[in-house]
Amino acid sequence: MLLDPGMDLTLRPMRYPDFYERYRAAIRNTWTVEEVDLHSDVADLARMTAQERHLINRLVAFFATGDSIVANNLVLNLYQHVNAPEARLYLSRQLFEEAVHVQFYLTLLDTYLPDPDERVKAFAAIEHIPSIRDKAEFCFRWIDSIGDLRSLENAGDRRRFLLNLICFAACIEGLFFYGAFAYVYWFRSRGLLSGLATGTNWVFRDESMHMEFAFSVVDTVRAEEPELFDEELGEQVGRMLEEAVAAELAFARDLCGDGMPGMSAEQMRAYLEYVADQRLVRLGMPRRYGTENPFAFMELQDVQELANFFERRVSAYQVAVEGNVSFDENF
């Protein structure tokens, strides 16, 4: 079974081809930081209000460390316990993507904050800014929660592992990051920070896949060991999500202050609750909030893009192509 302890090396026969396909699909979507053009963002920043500037600076400070935290959990916990080589292939790929995200946000920070002291402060935000510190502590607590587990020997161990996995998928990548992306798309809907939005599109795409991979690990474990998914686990997941919503809401209050047209802490609360419900549904658990999505601009992120190539780099191309020259295939 997937969570049985060990270091399985056997790829044929392959037990979980779906994980391998996810790995291949991820490779086809390789992007590099050099493709993101941030130059028009600098002009946008110059004409922002102090309140918007504050929001952006805090957001960049969060981004500065967010992906590194996720990468740490992957290395310290996930890779060790998900015992299938094809799943570890995906995780290796995910680790690379987290590195690209870290590089992207570093480049962003260097571009947005020309003053070296400001840059240092942004990385220190995790210690000094309460709304960011609280989110980080939430993450560290869950990383540490299974730090003592060398192998998943019994049902109790496996439930502890599942909670860690679900936390990083549903609460951190699936809620903290989703919240942060919403601010970016709010700016984008007003024609601002298109460079950040381009990079965010790609990060968003990657994060979505990470989350989906984690959820399909959950699905697999559920199919193999349904008894692990008891009421207690459901309750724990619910409480964890509540805690995450509260931490992200405190961050939103810090970012939005008294609110701006189209973006306020109250709207963000509704959005986070809405997203949290979606995570619960995906996990086969009942909704907790029943809140509607307040952000019309997020609807835009769900449909195919048709970039006007004069203006924006099209983000839809694939990296690996296969096959040989021939003249009689259907097209």
Next chain:
Amino acid sequence: MTQIVEGDRRLAIEEAAARVIADPANSRVAAGLLAEEIADEAAAHGVRSFSGSIAATHAAGLIQDGLAEFVAAHAAELDALVSDAADERFEYFGLRTVYDRYLLRHPVTRTVLERPQHFFLRVACGLSETVAEAAELYRLMATLSYLPSSPTLFNAGARRPQLSSCFLLDSPRDELEAIYDRYAQVARLSKYAGGIGISWTRVRSRGSLIRGTNGHSNGIVPWLRTLDASVAAVNQGGRRKGAACVYLETWHADIEEFLELRDNTGEDTRRTHNLNLANWVPDEFMRRVEAGEDWSLFDPKDVPDLPDLHGEAFTRAYRAYEAEGRHTRRIPARTLYGRMMRTLAQTGNGWMTFKDTANRTSNQTARPENVIHLSNLCTEILEVTSDAETAVCNLGSVNLAAHLDGRDGLDWERLRATVRTAVRFLDRTIDLGFYPTPEAGAANRRWRPIGLGVMGLADVFFALRLPFDSPRALELSTRIAEEIALAAYDTSADLAAERGRHPSYDDTRAAAGVLHPDHYAAAASPRWDALREKIAATGLRNSLMIAIAPTATIASIAGCYECIEPQVSNVFKRETLSGEFLQVNRYLVADLRERGLWTQATRDGLKRADGSVQHLPGIPDDLKLLYRTAWELPQKALIDLAAARQPYVDQGQSLNLFMAAPTIGKLSSMYAYAWKQGLKTTYYLRSRPATRIAQTTVQPAAAVEQVACSLENPDVCEACQ
């Protein structure tokens, strides 16, 4: 208080705009609110009439004295032409585009000094000599029946009226000074919103000896890096980024490195992230690909006349140089073709454009010294260039959707009338335009080419319920192309009688009695015979007339589908410099409404299926057939439509091809077919991302349940192969 009201209105606009999926009527609601917003903004500058807007923009130093005087002299007549009710024709995205990008703004406050209808009439007046002329063009624009290209919309009547869309520059000569001179020309042309096509075929390849220093050349890549940086540095008046496409002939010894310029892996010092790339492919190459033979690569320094030869003469010289052993390398033609296909799949770039077809059928290439060396940024312009002549083209497109007759076809008479007016005004732009370089001005006045195109073909097919790949669609599309060409040629003949032939008329095939359709056996007809006789007497005012441009921005303004393209999705998002906008296929919504099927479940299902109706429950088969997306149509049908239209398109067509999950095998079959069918050019290969974001505003499918069919992930879905 007013500030709160304004803030509320802006929010209401954004809310309505984001809810167009629930009800497409929200688009008009948002547009109506935005029109009020614009009127208030202009009124804050005291602008309440057209003549008032001209006075204000003139006082702000934005328009020519001549235009201001013309309007002042005819203020009452012109003011009476303006129909603000015409704003109701705009969809939100169209009006928003006009507002964000086209309306003139106060240099300091950055708020608008004119309303959308003032803008249309200003453009019309900027191109007219009389009020009657201005009224005629204004009427076409206000009804969204015809729109000139963006540079004309941006700059008509402006102090520097650069009205042309495209510039085509021949390759720099193979020397340092010539290369740097080209950079400067490109920068000047780019500054005034022109798209650049430039060949690099004459520049020596990597390893070639440099006599002056006894060193070896690093090839074309470092030069193109410099071009890349230069193009990116020019921001076209803050309105859009500069853009260029580099053409290289397939025999150039640096072709393989050229094909890698857009890769996002590998050494970044050998990449150009902003340049577009196109292959200028001779027939001999395609023949050898088919035959499975070898292909020789040359250093241009060793074969300096190859860029100026085409057809038989090219083939003869190429084979002779091969026999003499002048080539640097030989590789299997299929290996190179496979790499070209891979570049298309990976980057969408590396467009396939066909040198010999383009030259064989062009009106401009009657004399051997007049050669087409490349196409332009969007692969629809094919004009001769030389070191001293930069080809230019002025564009405009007819909105076919505005020419439906309300019953079951097109209003042909009105279509012809629109074309006649359009051709007259396109011809006019040649004389009114400001040319950023003397090479461009010289060429344009000599050849006087124009590029009349179309948009909204997909709207016509939807309205008349013709699936894109149906025989009736093919027949109608071809007839549209022929009618437009006939009316355009006829008008150009009239203009020649009134104002004279273009100066190089004697160098054209038309002067010898050969018109473009004559190159295609299927296109012979008595109507062309009559026209040929007329032209024999009058000559032509313009050497070339028809080009199918992509119309990305003006189709947005007109609220129709782009040029000759099928829809990419029934629900999609447009990303532009002014933000993201949701679009939904309003024909589909109307059909589903009528059948009581436009429910929340359908809307969610449609989004989950990425805008495809193929697997939505309860959709009748006739609608599934009609509302296929570009990803679901056979691409052969797109190529067949383009090939049938080609006799009546004397320049090229910006033909995008679509393949969700491209393979080398499918692509190589597809492009070989396009070449065989006689297409002059193709444009982007559009493919889809291998992974995608998790949708946030659609109810997730419940746990464990597998997605039945996903085009995004074809490897795990056999159903879609």
